Amino acid sequence: MNEVKIVIAGPRGNMGKEAVKLVDRTEHFSLTAVLDSKSSGQTVKDIDGLPSMDAPVYTDLDLCLSEVECDVLIDLTTPEYGKKHMEIAFSHGVRPVVGTTGFSNEDVQELSKTAEQKGIGAIIAPNFAIGAVLMMKFAAMAAKYFPDVEIMEQHHDRKLDAPSGTAVKTAKMISEVREAKVQGHEDEREDMDGARGADYEGMRIHSIRLPGLVAHQEVLFGGEGQTLKIRHDSMNRGSFMPGVQLAVETVLKIDQLVYGLENIME
Ligand SMILES: NC(=O)C1=CN([C@@H]2O[C@H](COP(=O)(O)OP(=O)(O)OC[C@H]3O[C@@H](n4cnc5c(N)ncnc54)[C@H](OP(=O)(O)O)[C@@H]3O)[C@@H](O)[C@H]2O)C=CC1
């Protein structure tokens, strides 16, 4: 495979750090710059916890993509910046691979339209862990037979968005096959706000945040006299990196936006 020139946005973050290490150890990947929210003018090796690499640090993506060669932008920041970064990448003909979560449906549709108009490949993956993608697919399979379902996601207590991108994507995949249904019963009430979780087309999503957790999700189904639980656990951020690598390699071969790793897994 030809060398893939990569810029990473969010290199100081939990995921950004792992992504820099992935690029460092992958022979056909090359890091041409990183985009940080501070400290432009330095190089990657000046950032604590990152490998000794000479790629420059920028704080302005537009400037960065004007000055360095880049095939793929990996964005692991916040939904607010992730969307702006994708738009800037498109304007430079650069293909975004985005793990950032918290985008609305409208955001994804808008970005999809831009990618299509420009004929540029892009991937937004709410979860890069192969096991998590299988969990979502298995949940969608089960929902055909068990329309009563609740999603319980658990994350570290520094997470910005709730529900998680994975939980929203799981609910979306389930809703595509599940017979529409409002669960529970008509007299059900919440004596405390939020007790029944968020409502996605009648399915409930519960978000737990605790120190010590990384990223975990359980999809619970209930039927007459039986329950079914489908669970995935990410114990560390290394779990996401094979999916990031797959997305970087795939985004070079497509000319539209793909939302979800399940759409590019063989
Ligand atoms: N798809 C997947 O598989 C996964 C997705 N995620 C998602 O990825 C995102 C990042 O997660 P995580 O690494 O845990 O979060 P962190 O908070 O650890 O990292 C986010 C980083 O983004 C930086 N940042 C924010 N704004 C900008 C900007 N404008 N330009 C450059 N950098 C910026 C922050 O820097 P500063 O603090 O200086 O502002 C911070 O270092 C989240 O949306 C999360 O939900 C997480 C894990 C897996």
Ligand SMILES: O=C(O)C1=N[C@H](C(=O)O)C[C@H](O)C1
């Ligand atoms: O913030 C995280 O940590 C994670 N975010 C993604 C999400 O919102 O689903 C993916 C994974 O769950 C870890």
